[in-house]
Amino acid sequence: MTYVVNLTLISESRKKQNLSMKYMAEKLGLRGKSNYFQREKGRVPFKATELRQVSDILGIEPQKILLKSLSKSQHTEEVS
Template identity: 65%
Template sequence: MSYQVDLNKIQKARKKKGFSMQYMADQLDISGKSNYFQREKGRVPFKATELQQVADILGLDPQKILIKVYRKSNIKQPEEVS
């Protein structure tokens, strides 16, 4: 099991607050809204410090923006023989 950032929750909270991507970029000290866009779309990962800031700006619990991800086992199941 691992954790993944719930980018959808971040985006929804940002829009609900009426914050633009440029505003978020400015608050996180990221140069330009396109760099913030890359993070919100998952193309570039948020840094741990940025996640805390995002949670604070959006009024979210930092633990609530992480979701558990369960990976399927790489072990192959035996095939039935007929």
């Protein structure tokens, strides 16, 4: 079974709450906003611990961030 991260949900939730990428990077302990940007765009995978933090920061239930999938979409990132 494959799980994907709903990157669109993360991005839209962050924007709705007027949270910057720099803020998210700081909360996740990342060096600079570009490291967060890479994750939100799916170029670098989120670590499991980071997904939990993102869930807490944005107030999103973890099961809404991780979705079961049969196929990979442009707006998701595969997690194993």
